[in-house]
Amino acid sequence: MPELTTTAAHEGRLNRPAGIRSLWLGDTKVSYVPDGDVRLRPRPLLPDTTDEVWAAHPEYLDGTGHLVASVGGLLVEHGGRALLIDAGFGPQTFRTPDGPLGVIHGGALPGSLAGLGLAPEDIEAVAFTHLHSDHIGWAVHPVPGEDRPLFPRAEYLIAAPEWDRLDLLAAEGTTERVAALAPRVRTFDDGQEIFPGVRVRITPGHTVGHAEYVITGGGRRLIAFGDAVHSPIQIDHPEWSAAFDHDLARTAEHRRRLVAELAEPDTIGFGVHFADVVFGRVRQDGTGPAWQPVDA
Structure with missing residues (x-):
């Protein structure tokens, strides 16, 4: 794996959303599948930060002062089979006048899959x-202009503790739409292998049944850690929990352990919201930002 200087590794990448990016873990291919992006208000998102923090780190912000984050999913391909982890925001745009969320939009995921040579029915x-x-x-929005789901043959895999608390989705107004997925839902427990080389671990904190996925192959492992971390800046400051976290203290405790684990040899992280540095590894050598992008 090539060595990167901290300047070269991050140049221009922290304030733009990611495009399609792929890595190989032995015979397993993992790809970021873009759906859109989100612009976040940094102080409301990370309440323990200060104006001084963001003044010192303008590289994370766009021209309007928003923190730039990616929105999409992780495609896992092995032996002619395909698994998708997370399904983006869908064909919609949403904005708020205050709070952590500025504007979020999706819609690109079907085209991104096509760019990777797959059709939705391959999932x-x-x-x-x-x-x-x-x-x-x-998963919950039909194909625009049609009354059919995007993924016609896919089952939906959800951690049992997450599925058991659909009532907590009331604030988002999505409880009924998610409940309607029930005929295609299969729940899983901690430690299950759900796809060749893909094992789940349930890590409550961001939500009550938040799940991470550990993908192994070719002597390496990749940890897809979902929303345990929203921004690479939290790798340097795992004590900074996000306003969206269900349990801020529990998430911070888990994030400290996760950062240490990501610093272990042959370990790569995948941050679905990590601007254009979705794949990376952690270096804690004091030479600069701990999150170092990995592109091969």
């Missing part, structure tokens, strides 16, 4: 890290 299962609207979009 045998969609596994969710959690049931927030920016992760379930294309």
Whole structure:
């Protein structure tokens, strides 16, 4: 794996959403599948930060002062089979006048899949890290102009503790739409292998049944950690929890352990919201930002 200087690794990438990016783990291909992006208000998102923090780190912000984040999913291909982890925001746009969320839009995921040579019917299962609207979009929204789901043959894999608390989705107004997925839902428990080389671990904090996925192959492992971390800046400051977290203290405690684990040899992280640095590894050598992008 090539060595990167901290300047070269991050140049221009922290304030633009990611495009399609792929890595190989032995015989398993993992690809970021873009659906759109979200612009976040940094102080409301990370309440423990200060104006001084963001003044010192303008590289994370766009021209309007918003934190730039990606929205999409992770495609896992192995042996002619395909699993999608998370389903983006779907064909919609949403904006708010205050709070952490500025504007979020989706819609690009079908085209992104096509760019990777796959059709929606090639996806045998969609596994969710959690049931927030920016992760379930294309599962609960039909194809625009048509009364049919995007993924015609996929089952939906959801952590049992997450599925058991659909009532917590009331604030997002998505409870009924998610409940309607029930005929195609298969729940899983901690530690299950849901696809060749893909094992789940349930990590409550961001939500009550938040799940991470550990993908192994070729002597490496990739940890798709969902919304345990929203921005690379939290890798340097795992104590900074996000306003969207269900349990801020529990998430911070988990994030500290996760950062240490991501620093272990042959370990790569996948941050679905990590601007144009969705794949990376952690270096804690004091030479600069701990999150170092990995592109091969």
